[in-house]
Amino acid sequence: KKLIWLSLVVWAVSQIIHFTLWVGYYPVLKEILLYSPPFHFNSFLMGVVGGVWYLRVGQDQRINSRVTLFFVALSFFLVAAYTIISRGSLSTYLPHNLQPMAGLLAPLLILFIVSLAMDGSWLSKSFNRRALVDLGETSYAIYILHVPVIWLYERALESSALISNPYAVKQWTTIPIMIVIGLTAHFYVDTPLRRWLKSLLQRISVRTLLLDLAILTLSVFLVFRLRFGDGREYRSYQEMERLVFWAAFFIRPLLSLLLNSLSRANLQNGGMQMVRSVFLSTTIGSVLIAGIAYIGYAVGWFENFPRSVFIYDWLMVFVISLIVRFGFRAFKIYKPDPIPA
Known part of the structure; x- marks a missing residue:
């Protein structure tokens, strides 16, 4: 409970600091406000605390599937609603088009993940299929590699004399290419590297x-x-x-x-x-x-x-x-x- 309250306090304080700096120093400090690690520490901490709570307490609790599905649906609805509204009419009221880059939605996302992990209904069983688990495992590799890969791919398409419409080709092929690259990196780089690091840390x-x-x-x-x-x-x-x-x-x-x-x-x-x-x-x-x-x-x-x-x-x-x-x-x-x- 102390860790949970600590993570919530850190999250709240960091949101106040980030909002204050965003209002007063954007766009002068845009790169720092968007990408500086201290502003992402709160979401990292909440993720760790959520994982620790689930391993120590949550996975042993028996909760009705209706309850877990309710929290899964509630958290998903709130995140989706904020995402849609903030890109629509609400965006004019947000200072400098404030983005949830500093963990603003972290509590809702942790609630969604933990509720789904505790759920024993058809929904979680469907997501637990091996193919979907492997696809989820590729997300980190895709996150790391998507910027350089897409940057190089765009320039390769633009410089090719055989392609008349590089933009259309990119729109249809980027996601499949990134999924293939992510799966390759997961099976042949990420998994062996994790095994090596595990033995190394011992x-x-x-x-x-x-x-x-x-x-x-x-x-x-x-x-x-x-x-x-x-x-x-x-x-x-x-x-x-x-x-x-x-x-x-x-x-x-x-x-x-x-x-x-x-x-x-x-x-x-x-x-x-x-x-x-x-x-x-x-x-x-x-x-x-x-x-x-x-x-x-x-x-x-x-x-x-x-x-x-x-x-x-x-x-x-x-x-x-x-x-x-x-x-x-x-x-x-x-x-x-x-x-x-």
Whole structure:
């Protein structure tokens, strides 16, 4: 119950903040208001809380099918009604055509999903068919891939001399193509990747991974600030700062996985093996990140190549990463394996 109330409070506060910013700063902050992750956290939290409640409480409750169907129909009707009305006459009364992009309809959608999951009538049994479940599983792949695929497909159609009406072809073929791509990605990319991640998470320390991501984020932005201050010189390096951050965000965790610096066994047993794996992953990562930044400098993206930034970044990441790991051992978060008699 506490989690449910917390999610509702977070949702309500975030809606007030989003509405206030939308009224006062649209379209200046349009991209931030539409796509910034903090404005989508409320719907994510409500989804997690709804799933936890269903697994712990909801799936064991026996509720009359009429009740669950009533809430399924009610939530569906309210979402559909808002969608239709907000695109019609109501749109003129909404400030800057306010869109439900920040989780406005999240409570209704969670009610719909949970009610449908608890329903035992013909409706849920119909949706439970394997083909429909697989089709639903493709939604995430379609969501991720639809923008680049459609963008490339449009340009391929427009550049083709064999097609007289590219728009009509696109209208009739886009959805089937995206479904095929989504199914392919689900069966041959998403499912194997989830299996691999499941086995991986059993071998690594998730706490250490999350702290490593926080460390690299802190290091990149702090080092550039300390090196160049807050003035014009710092602003001239902001593009390089962003490049270094995204390179570090992908390169450092990958190297940590490959060189076992996130391994539970290393954290439990400690010693020089742990220090060596952290040193290698940090050093190789810094060399690769500096190399990417140097390529940007060489091709003319940046005016200068500040070598000291990468040295300070390496030192900060290495030292803090070791402190975190030895801290885990000191507080016995990961206890060493007992020595056999």
